[in-house]
Amino acid sequence: MAEPLTLTGSAPSFEGWTCPLPLRDSPTIVMGHGGGGAMSGELVEHVFLPSFADASLAQLADSAVLDVAGSRLAFSTDSFVVRPLFFPGGSIGDLAVNGTVNDLAMSGARALFLSAAFILEEGTDVTRIGAVAQRMGEAAARAGVRIVTGDTKVVESGHGDGVYVNTAGIGMVPAGVDIRPDRAEPGDVVIVSGDIGMHGIAVMSVREGLEFGTEVVSDCQPLGDLVATMLAVTRDLHVLRDPTRGGVATSLNEIARASGVGISLDERSLPIPEVVANACAFLGLDPLQVANEGKLLAFVPRARADEVLAAMRDHPAGAGATIIGECVESHPGMVSARTGFGASRVVDLPIGEQLPRIC
Amino acid sequence: MAEPLTLTGSAPSFEGWTCPLPLRDSPTIVMGHGGGGAMSGELVEHVFLPSFADASLAQLADSAVLDVAGSRLAFSTDSFVVRPLFFPGGSIGDLAVNGTVNDLAMSGARALFLSAAFILEEGTDVTRIGAVAQRMGEAAARAGVRIVTGDTKVVESGHGDGVYVNTAGIGMVPAGVDIRPDRAEPGDVVIVSGDIGMHGIAVMSVREGLEFGTEVVSDCQPLGDLVATMLAVTRDLHVLRDPTRGGVATSLNEIARASGVGISLDERSLPIPEVVANACAFLGLDPLQVANEGKLLAFVPRARADEVLAAMRDHPAGAGATIIGECVESHPGMVSARTGFGASRVVDLPIGEQLPRIC
Numbered sequence: 181m182a183e184p185l186t187l188t189g190s191a192p193s194f195e196g197w198t199c200p201l202p203l204r205d206s207p208t209i210v211m212g213h214g215g216g217g218a219m220s221g222e223l224v225e226h227v228f229l230p231s232f233a234d235a236s237l238a239q240l241a242d243s244a245v246l247d248v249a250g251s252r253l254a255f256s257t258d259s260f261v262v263r264p265l266f267f268p269g270g271s272i273g274d275l276a277v278n279g280t281v282n283d284l285a286m287s288g289a290r291a292l293f294l295s296a297a298f299i300l301e302e303g304t305d306v307t308r309i310g311a312v313a314q315r316m317g318e319a320a321a322r323a324g325v326r327i328v329t330g331d332t333k334v335v336e337s338g339h340g341d342g343v344y345v346n347t348a349g350i351g352m353v354p355a356g357v358d359i360r361p362d363r364a365e366p367g368d369v370v371i372v373s374g375d376i377g378m379h380g381i382a383v384m385s386v387r388e389g390l391e392f393g394t395e396v397v398s399d400c401q402p403l404g405d406l407v408a409t410m411l412a413v414t415r416d417l418h419v420l421r422d423p424t425r426g427g428v429a430t431s432l433n434e435i436a437r438a439s440g441v442g443i444s445l446d447e448r449s450l451p452i453p454e455v456v457a458n459a460c461a462f463l464g465l466d467p468l469q470v471a472n473e474g475k476l477l478a479f480v481p482r483a484r485a486d487e488v489l490a491a492m493r494d495h496p497a498g499a500g501a502t503i504i505g506e507c508v509e510s511h512p513g514m515v516s517a518r519t520g521f522g523a524s525r526v527v528d529l530p531i532g533e534q535l536p537r538i539c
Numbered sequence: 540m541a542e543p544l545t546l547t548g549s550a551p552s553f554e555g556w557t558c559p560l561p562l563r564d565s566p567t568i569v570m571g572h573g574g575g576g577a578m579s580g581e582l583v584e585h586v587f588l589p590s591f592a593d594a595s596l597a598q599l600a601d602s603a604v605l606d607v608a609g610s611r612l613a614f615s616t617d618s619f620v621v622r623p624l625f626f627p628g629g630s631i632g633d634l635a636v637n638g639t640v641n642d643l644a645m646s647g648a649r650a651l652f653l654s655a656a657f658i659l660e661e662g663t664d665v666t667r668i669g670a671v672a673q674r675m676g677e678a679a680a681r682a683g684v685r686i687v688t689g690d691t692k693v694v695e696s697g698h699g700d701g702v703y704v705n706t707a708g709i710g711m712v713p714a715g716v717d718i719r720p721d722r723a724e725p726g727d728v729v730i731v732s733g734d735i736g737m738h739g740i741a742v743m744s745v746r747e748g749l750e751f752g753t754e755v756v757s758d759c760q761p762l763g764d765l766v767a768t769m770l771a772v773t774r775d776l777h778v779l780r781d782p783t784r785g786g787v788a789t790s791l792n793e794i795a796r797a798s799g800v801g802i803s804l805d806e807r808s809l810p811i812p813e814v815v816a817n818a819c820a821f822l823g824l825d826p827l828q829v830a831n832e833g834k835l836l837a838f839v840p841r842a843r844a845d846e847v848l849a850a851m852r853d854h855p856a857g858a859g860a861t862i863i864g865e866c867v868e869s870h871p872g873m874v875s876a877r878t879g880f881g882a883s884r885v886v887d888l889p890i891g892e893q894l895p896r897i898c
Contacts, residue, residue, distance in 0.1 A: 210693070335896065
């Protein structure tokens with residue numbers, strides 16, 4: 181039965197609306213450059229990669245894996261600019277910790293250490309900053325990671341938005357683990373660890389004053405322990421990715437291109453909660469493009485998929501894990517979905533920004 | 540002979556002025572919280588440390604030193620919000636690389652890897668972002684460090700300031716090196732690696748349209764190689780610090796407090812270029828509180844001081860190195876300076892912000 185959809189807040193306001201998807205060759209930065217989709221990719225490819233010219237960076241994985249004195253370290257960074265700072269199920273502080281912990285986990289690494297850097301806006305309540313710090317501390321304790329170094333800058337009122345947080349993280353990759361976006365192979369099974377779309381809809385609901393019958397709560401959570409559980413079954417996981425900005429569609433497209441495989445999804449198997457499906461229908465969004473903050477996609481050799489799936493389901497962070505598709509030799513670099521009627525459609529990379537400032 | 544001081548731009552404008560030093564117990568964030576002085580310290584001590592509760596963080600060194608699989612890693616982060624983005628002798632990109640490279644060097648570490656995270660403002664010219672990235676790439680090549688992972692977020696026009704950059708860095712601390720802010724001892728000689736105050740005055744001059752006869756150029760440069768040169772003389776350097784925000788006065792006060800020693804400076808020995816002295820006199824600033832971005836303070840056992848000084852002077856980044864004082868048993872936790880007339884004065888920690896958005 182469908183969730184009742186009631187619009188109890190104000191209707192979406194287009195005042196102050198900024199075009200999320202203007203000309204692709206825009207000479208200025210637009211919101212879409214931050215959406216994690218095609219425009220973000222173009223900015224990185226054309227502006228940052230040529231200047232930084234580094235093989236690790238060019239892999240565009242969630243974290244870089246580096247050889248340091250005989251160990252393999254994972255290293256990652258993320259800035260967080262989410263609005264509002266607090267939302268159902270999380271806050272910018274929870275995102276800042278879990279976001280980087282999860283990026284490290286997508287290399288198979290256990291997060292060890294985080295940095296925390298704040299850009300504060302003049303005029304922000306100190307108690308609000310304190311609340312963000314407290315949530316970060318709690319999230320770090322839950323994820324088993326230490327915040328060991330930091331920085332604080334202040335910008336004039338009107339030049340920030342309360343608080344922006346950056347975290348960078350260091351983790352250790354276990355021996356024998358080699359998880360990379362370019363390791364997907366035809367025959368790999370694609371698993372998602374649970375319901376998709378909850379984070380994006382949770383943030384959207386508070387921002388736009390929408391209510392969807394039941395409260396939509398962000399899925400923000402750390403995934404390091406779930407990944408360790410999966411690695412205990414087999415070290416031969418091929419690809420892991422947490423589908424944050426740009427959602428499942430973006431992550432799958434990036435992996436298909438990096439690995440040169442086709443990905444074929446079964447739409448009926450996608451774990452899209454009815455509240456997310458209804459909200460997306462109402463808002464004109466594609467649930468596959470909505471951000472998640474506590475889910476992962478795993479590409480697993482078929483022979484080990486059932487075991488890995490069972491282990492995931494035994495873990496609280498993977499209780500809703502399910503197989504959503506497979507890698508195929510046809511249509512390399514592309515993602516397709518079989519609809520409930522047996523037809524196939526292309527699942528494309530979103531170009532710009534569905535929901536600005538989602539993380 | 541004094542440099543001629545000419546004010547060829549507009550006089551300093553107080554339009555849009557924000558109070559840098561309001562009530563100490565302000566319930567909201569003020570610019571002074573970002574100044575690196577006493578207010579910054581209070582914010583960290585009262586808001587961040589209680590939530591993060593970590594021994595490494597509580598040391599408040601420029602970088603944390605961490606034991607990872609038998610190696611000692613240095614880890615540090617800094618966000619950069621300098622205005623303008625480009626200034627004589629540098630840019631936000633140069634600062635973002637050298638700032639973190641130098642924080643790592645202050646633990647004796649050679650920087651190996653950097654992350655780079657951008658918060659871009661909608662409407663910013665893409666070519667401007669490209670120019671920043673190019674400067675970062677060039678600075679990284681010069682410093683011998685790799686940019687291996689990154690992130691880009693976009694905020695709406697009016698919620699940023701063109702571009703904010705965060706870098707985090709990983710370096711390796713050589714065996715036998717133990718450089719910490721609490722290791723200064725009575726008898727240690729205090730060395731500064733060259734002229735002080737250049738970065739702050741360079742940024743101020745372009746921001747306020749001041750000209751000082753000769754162009755004032757930021758001293759922004761990497762210090763890792765200079766530190767390696769010093770460590771080749773002796774691994775027993777006690778403390779290193781790059782006196783950025785809050786200047787030499789802040790760094791020395793923090794070290795005096797952390798180590799429980801007094802620091803006695805000889806004012807006549809301070810390498811303050813005349814252009815900096817004149818600009819400070821004109822602007823009402825204390826040169827000891829003005830930011831540097833390519834200088835270091837070293838606390839060295841007296842027996843090795845001459846050798847270390849000679850090695851520094853042989854290095855391009857330390858050509859102007861000079862002894863400016865010593866650690867004493869009297870007045871522990873405080874910094875004093877003997878003036879040219881033989882009197883002594885207290886060199887205190889600045890409270891708030893002399894020059895907002897200096898790095």
